[in-house]
Amino acid sequence: MVQEEARKGPWTEQEDFQLVCFVGLFGDRRWDFIAKVSGLNRTGKSCRLRWVNYLHPGLKRGKMTPQEERLVLDLHSKWGNRWSRIARKLPGRTDNEIKNYWRTHMRKKAQERKRAPSPSSSSSNISSSPSNNPTVDSLMTQETGKESFYDTGGPGDKSTSTGKNIEEQGKSENAYSFDDIWKEIALSDGDGIIPVYNGYSEESCNFSCPLMASPTREYGSDSLWQINEEPKIFFPIDQFIPDYEHEGAYITG
DNA sequence: AACGATCTCAACCGCCCAACG
DNA sequence: CCGTTGGGCGGTTGAGATCGT
Structure with a gap:
């Protein structure tokens, strides 16, 4: 298989949003998987880093006290x-x-x-x-x-x-x-x-994302979602991307 | 106002380790 | 037990922002 070279460099808001949604769906563990299925042309590591350092809901920003x-x-x-x-x-x-x-x-x-x-x-x-x-x-x-x-x-x-x-x-x-x-x-x-x-x-992870039914870690502990089987529930990403651009950011499934 | 120096921080890289088959 | 793979961690880099002259 010819693997496209993974994208590098700064993340766009669109990418961020996709990542957030897919982390919401699949949890914040299976980064390689998320990287693949999200359609983001990024490595799992890159996704993880972006999530951990920037997108994670619990993060504080601003100066250190x-x-x-x-x-x-x-x-x-x-x-x-x-x-x-x-x-x-x-x-x-x-x-x-x-x-x-x-x-x-x-x-x-x-x-x-x-x-x-x-x-x-x-x-x-x-x-x-x-x-x-x-x-x-x-x-x-x-x-x-x-x-x-x-x-x-x-x-x-x-x-x-x-x-x-x-x-x-x-x-x-x-x-x-x-x-x-x-x-x-x-x-x-x-x-x-x-x-x-x-x-x-x-606890800090329970932000809600469109399409998210429950806190992320639920998936991580592979209870609700049998993520061991590659999920086949993918929705076409480009269904929400246009909306996102209008700041709606909803997946209209 | 322009320019160079310095600072800030997002992102990448490479190594290591644990989990899994 | 061993090899493979994915995730975590610390180090480093570089682009953009800010500051000083």
Whole structure:
């Protein structure tokens, strides 16, 4: 079989939407499969990356808060470049985001921190004291003003789904404060680290997409959808693409 | 206003590991 | 047990945005 070369480069909104829909249908596990059936001429890896780093409904966007900075700094000093591990402690942030952030901001700070003759290693210009570490609230309010398909952390406003994703996330995040995270870190300290909050958790995944009947992970656990058999329920993608362009984004099956 | 320098971040690459047949 | 395959992870790159002169 002559495989067409997979597309590379920036994703279009249309591609994003297709991906979101197919992840909604088939879950966020079978990336190769999704890449194939979605008609996106992308690799499974590319799809996964796009989803994880950009389209996942639980994602926060916008600047890191001081609390997050502090956490990153501390965790990095503890774990090094284990970005995904660090990301698990930061609700709504991805490993890629943290990695980038570290490279640009934190490296400087960490260097300063090293150089600075600070009495206790766990306090620094940005880590400071817990009294400076009020609530998670500031974490919840990082949304930028942009209202695009992207910035909602998912297909929120354009499709039927929800703009409540972020709010819902906020709630669940609220349920888990930074204090808790710190405690958890202190407890786990090194070995048996238990991801206490996983930004990619099932709960954060229940955005709704046209045609989606249930939360994505349902499929992943191959209960409802026998995805082991190649599904034959494909609808012609181009049925919704035109609609999408008019921002309708509905699959008119 | 124009230009160069610097920063930011989305995306790709390659390696590794676990699951599966 | 071994080979294959898919997914996850960390590192790197490059285009676009922003800043400074």
